[in-house]
Amino acid sequence: MNSKKLILLAVIGVVVAVFIGFGGPELLTLENLQKNQASLEQWISQNLLVAVLGFAGIYVLVTALSLPGAAIMTLAGGAFFGNVFGLIAVSVASTIGASLAFLVARFLMRDTLREKYRETVAKMDRGIQKDGAFYLATLRLVPVFPFFLINLAMGLTAMKLKTYALVSWAAMLPGTFVYVNAGTQLAQIESTGDILSADLLLSFALLGLFPLIAKFIVGFIRKRRVYAGWQKPDSFDYNLLVIGGGSAGLVSAYIASAVKAKVALIEKDKMGGDCLNTGCVPSKALIRSAKAADTLRHANRYGLESVPVKGSFKNIMKRVQDVVAKVEPHDSPERYRKLGVDCIFGTASFVSPWELEVVHNDGRVERLTARSIVVATGGRPAVPPIPGLADMEPLTSDNLWSLDTQPGRLLVLGGGPIGSELAHAFQRLGSQVTQVEMGDRLLAKEDADVADVVMKQFREDGIDLRLNHAASEFAIEDGEKVAYCDHNGERVRIPFDQVLVAVGRAANTKGLGLEKIGVEPLPNGTVPVEEDMSLRFPNVFACGDVAGPYQFTHAAAHQAWYAAVNGLFGQFKRFKVDYRVMPWVTFTSPEVGRVGLSEAEAKEKGIAYEVTRYGLDDLDRAIAESADYGFIKVLTPPGKDKILGAVVVGTHGGEILAEFTLAMKHGLGLNKILGTIHPYPTWNESAKYAAGEWKRAHAPQGVLNLLEKLHGWRRGKNSGDKAGKYSTT
Template sequence: MQRIILLAVIAALIAAFFLLDINQWLTLEGLQTGLARFEEWRSSAPLLVAGGFFLLYVAVTALSLPGAAVMTLAGGALFGLGWGLLIVSFASSIGATLAFLVSRYLFRDTVQARFGERLKALNAGIERDGAFYLFTLRLVPVFPFFVINLLMGLTPIRAITFYWVSQVGMLAGTVVYVNAGTQLAQLESLGDVLSPTLIGSFALLGVFPLLARKIVGFIQGRRIYKRWQKPKQFDRNLVVIGAGAGGLVSAYIGATVKAGVTLVEAHKMGGDCLNYGCIPSKTLIKTAKLANRIRHADQYGLSTGTLDINFRAAMGRVQEVISAIEPHDSVERYTDLGVDVVQGYATIVDPWTVEIAYPDGSRKNMTTRNIIIAAGARPFVPPLPGIEDSGYVTSDTLWSSWAELDAPPARLIVLGGGPIGCELAQCFARLGSRVSLVEMLPRLLLKEDEEVSAIAQAALQKDGIEVYTNSKALRCEYETEDGQRHKYLVIEGPAGEQRLPFDGLLCAVGRAARLEGYGLENLGIDTNRTIITNDFLQTTYPNIYAVGDVAGPYQFTHTAAHQAWYAAVNALFGEFKMFRADYRVIPWVTFLEPEIARVGVNEQEATEQGLDFEVTRYELDDLDRAIAEGERQGFVKVLTAAGKDRILGVTLVGEHSGELLAEFVLAMKHGLGLNKILGTIHSYPTRAEANKYAAGEWKRKHAPQRILALLKRYHAWRRG
C-alpha cells in the first residue's frame, strides 16, 4: 500500500510539472527569456531564490524530469561560478540519491526476485567494485545520469556510497556546465557568442569526455597495477604466447610495423588448426567424399566395382598435406619476417615480464610493453565412469593414435552432435566404420535452424549412421568373453538405457580454453570458461590481450585471425587510437555433405531477438549447374529487414556452400543489399548464380505492382 501511495504522489508531481508548464522554464529558450526576471528576484530575496532554486533542482533530479542540464547553466547564470557550483553540486547529488532510493524502494525486490540468477555476476561485481563502476559512469556519462540513478537503485550498492561517489564524480562536469552558465548570463548581443571565454567553456564541454576517459584510465591503471613494479625499459614491444592462427597474425602485424616482437610456442607452429583440426579433418573428409562418389559412380554413367580403402595411406596423406602447408607457418618464415620465434614454454610473471622455459631446461625472463595470449583450446573429455580405460581419442589425438591402423575402427561411437562430431561421423562412416553418434541435446547442430538440423541428421542416416539425440552418455562398461575384451557405452535416451558396443570412441563434445599453467592464476586475470576481455580484447590488465579460442566468443580459426589484428594494433598504437573488435559479420561452415554455411542471424535467432524480418529462399534443384552435376540438394535462404533488401543473415545448404557464402559476407560487411547482388554479373553455369537467383526471388516479391499494371496498359496502348 505504501508503494502505491508513493507511486501516486510521484505521478501527481510529474503531472503537475507538465500541466503547470514548469517545463517551459527548464529549456535554454526559457532560461534566456526569464533571465532578467530571475535576476530581479535574486536581487530582492537572494536567500529565498537560492533556497527555492536548490529545492526545485532537487525535485527535478529526484523525479528524473527533463531540464537538469539547463538548470545547471542557470545556476551559473544566476549565482556565478562559486555559489552556483556549491548549490548545483549538492542539489544534483541529493536529488540523484533520492531517485536512487525511490527506485530501490519501489522496484529492487521485484527485480531481484525475478532476475536474481541472471544478476548474480552483476551483483557480485557491484559489491566488489561498485564505487569504481559508478565513478566511471559519473565521470564518463555512457548513460544519462537519471538512468544511472534508477538502475543503481536496483543493485546492492550502499546509499551512502552512491551519494559520495556521485558528489565527487559529477563535480568536474558540474564545474564545466556552471562555468558555461556564467558566460551565458553575460550575453548582450549575438556577437558575444564568439567571446573567447564562452568558446573556451564550450570547448571544455567537448573535450571533457576525452579528459575524463584519460582520468578513469589513469585511476584504473593505478588500481590494477599497484602491486607490480613496472620496468623502466623493455626488451620487446610485444610478446605473443601461442603460434596458432591468433598468435601468428598478431606477430605478423607487429613485425610488419617494425615492432620488436617475440612469438613463443611450446609445441608446434600453426597450432591446432594446422596440426590437429581444420587441415587434417578436411583432408580426410575429401578422401571420404571421393570414396562415396566412387560407390555411387553409376549415377554418372560409370560402372562401380569393389572399393578398396587403404586407411593407412589415407592417414599418411593427411600428414603429407600438413607438411605441405607447414612452411606457411614455419619458424623460418616468421624469422624472415622479423619475428623473434622462440620454442619454449611461456609463463607470465607480472604484467610486463614473461618467463620462457627452453627445452634444454634453461630459463629466461623477458620484459615487454604488451602481451597477447593466444593459447587456444583443447578438446573437452566428459568425466564418464570408465572412459579412461576405453582408449578414446579426440579430434586432436586421432591423427596420431590411428595413423598406423590398416582400417578405421569397425564400430565407432562419436560423442557430440556439433560440427566436429557430425563431420567426423560422416567421414568415418564413408571410410568403412559402422558409426553411432550420441548427442545429449534434442537435435544436431543446435545453433542452426531446425530445418538445417533435420537435413544434417538425414544426411548422416543416409550414410548408415545411427543417430541418438536426447541421449545422455552414462558410463563405459567392459566384458571379457573368449579372451576378447568387449567395450560398451551405456546411454540413456527416449528408449531408456542402451548399451552400444564400440571398438573406437571419439569425443567431440566441445573444446575448453587453455587457462592454466602460464600465469593467469598468479596475476588474477578474470576468467569464466574463457579469458574475460573487453571490447578492445584487453584482459584485467590493459596491456595484456587475449585472442582466439582462449578468449571466445567464437572458436573459429578465421575469428582468431580477425581478433589478432585488433589486439596487435591496440597493443602497439592504443595510445593514439583503440579499435573495438567487430563481430557483426562472422561466417562459419560445417563441412558435411551437403555443406552448411552461415553468416548473420538465422530464422530462430531472428525470432528470439524480435527482429522484423522476411525470408527469401531459392532451391538448388532449379539451378542449371546443380542439375548438370547431379548435386541438387540444398537451398539459399536469405533473411532481410522487412520491406528492405538489407541482409540480416544467410544460410546456405549444398555443394560448395562455404565458397558461395563469401559473396554474402562481403555484402553484409559493406552494407550492400540484394539489389546490388542482383545487378552483379555471375558466370554461367556456376553455383554462384544461386546467390543472384535468390536476390531475384526477393525482387520478384517486391515488384511494384501498380507500376507494372500501368506499364501493361501502356504497352497495350502502344500496340494499338
C-alpha cells in the first residue's frame, strides 16, 4: 500500500475513533434526539444557517465513512428543519457523502472489496454494463443492498463520478422526501393522542408503502424501456411457446399443460434431447455393461472363477440403443400430445419478443405468437481448434453412439465428468484408454482427495493417465494417428486409433435470431438470464444448458419450473431460481456424488467449516460386497451439525448422497440423520455412521466425565474390588 493510501487510511481511522470516542453511535439515536428536541430547536431557531451547515457536514461525514446513523439523521432533518430546508440539506449532504464514499472505495479499497464482495460486485458490474445509470437508479429507489454498500461497491465499477452523483441525487430524492416528511411528523408527537393524527398516520403509511411504490414504478419504467420499439400483438396463438424438446423444454411444456395453458413445443430433431439420445441414458447403459465386464473379469473377488470377457461390441451398442428405445416413450410426442402439448418438428427463430418464425421439417413456414417464450435449446460438445484434430474425425458424446466397432486404442481428451465416465467404461470393455488432462488431476471441480480415489482406481484398471498434458497437434504419420502434447515443456507423442473429445460443452444459440431481440450470448456461450430465468424481456425465458450455470438434466428440469411458472403467472408473482442445494453425480467407479460446498469452495469464499469423514471400508454392506473403499466427507460450521456440503466417493455414491441432499434442502442437521433408523445392512447406513462420527467428535467431554464418576459412585466405592473377588481367573 502506497503512502497516500496509508495517510488517507490513518485520517479515516482517526475520524472514526473520534466519532466513537465522543459517543457518536449513542448520540445519533431517535431517543436521544427526542430527549434533546426542545433545546436543539431553540438553538436552531437562533442559528439556522449554522445549524443547517453543521448538520449537513455531519451528515456528509456519516455517509462518507459509512457510519451508523444516516437514517436517524434523515428523520432529524425533517424534525428540526422542516420539509424544505431538511430536504435540501439531506439530499445535498447524502449525495456528497455517497460520492466521497464512492471515491474512497475507488482509490483505497478497490482490490479488497472486489475480493470480499465478489458476488455483489459481479451483479453490479453486469447491471452497469447492461443498464448503466438506470441500474444505479433502481438500486437507489428500491435498495436491494444497504446504501453504504452501494456507495462502496459502485466505486469498483467504471461509472463516472459525475454520472454517479447526479443519478444518486435524483434517485434518492423521492425516498429522502418520504423520510424527511416522516421526521416532520415525528417532531409533532407530544402526547399519545398525536400518534393517531391523520398527518402522522399518512406519513408512516407513505414510509411503509414507498418501497412497494418505487418497485412498481421501476418495474413499469423498465418494462417500457425494454419493449420500446416493439408492437405487442392484440391476441396470441399460445400462452407458452417452448423451443427445444430436451429435459428443460419437456418440463416447461408439461407444467404449462398441467395448468391448462395452451402450449406448443418446437423440436428440430428427436424429443428427449441429449439426455435421452446421446447423454445420460445411453452413457449409463454403457457404464452398466462395462461394470458387468469388470465383474466377470474379477469374479475371484466373490469366490468365483474369473473368466476372460468375450463379447460383441456391436451387441453392447445394440443393448444401449434398446435401452434408449425403452425409455423413449416417456419423452415421446405421442405422450405429450395426449397431455395437450402441440408438438412441432422444425426450427424456430425470433421475430419479436412474442413471435417466432417456425420452419417445419417438411419446409412449411409459419409464424406463431405467445404471451411468453421459453428457450431450451440445450448444448453440444465443444471441439477445440487444435491443428489436425478435425482430420481425425473425432468422437464426441453426440456421435459416439453410432459406433459398431470398438476402438483398440482410444485417446480421451478431457478429465471432467463426461471424459472420465466414458474413459473408464471403454477401458473396462477392453479398449486401451489414454486419458489426457491439462490439469494436475481429474475432476477438477472436486477436492483433491476425491479425485485421488478415482485416479487410483483408473490406474489399477489400466488407464494411462496423462496429467499436465495439453494436446497441441494431431497428425497421421505412416498411416497411424498420433497426438502431440505439451508436458512441462516436453513434446510428447501419443499414438491412437480413435480420439474422443470431452473438454466441455457449448450452448446451442445459432439460428435462434437472438440478435433480433437484442440478446447476445455470454463469453462462455450461454445466454444471460436473470434470477427469474428471464432473458432481457420479462416474457422471454431460457433454461437448461443454454442458460447455465449447471449442465445437468436435473438442473435443467429445476430451472424449467421457474421459467414456465414465471412465464405463465409472472405478471402476478415471480419466483427467483434457487440453487442453494444442487447435487450431482459423476458415474465413474467409484461414483462421486456431491451436494453443497467442497473444501476448496469453502476456503475460496472464506467460510469457516469443519470436516467429518467416514471411511466406507468400515461399512458392513460394503465389506460384504467387496466394495469397501471410498469415503463420505461432510462440511459443517464449527461446532454445529448444519450441513454445508457433502461428498460421497464409492459404490452407490449417488444413492447415498440423496439423504444429505434432502437434509440440506429442509434444514436438517447431522443429529437428525443420526436419530433416524436405517435398515441393516444397507449402503445408506453410511450416512448415519458419518453423522455418528460428527457426534463422537462433538461429545460433551465434561458431561461424560461427570457421568463416569456418577456411575462409579452408584456401583459403590469398592465395586472394582468386588468385581475382582468373584473373578474366575
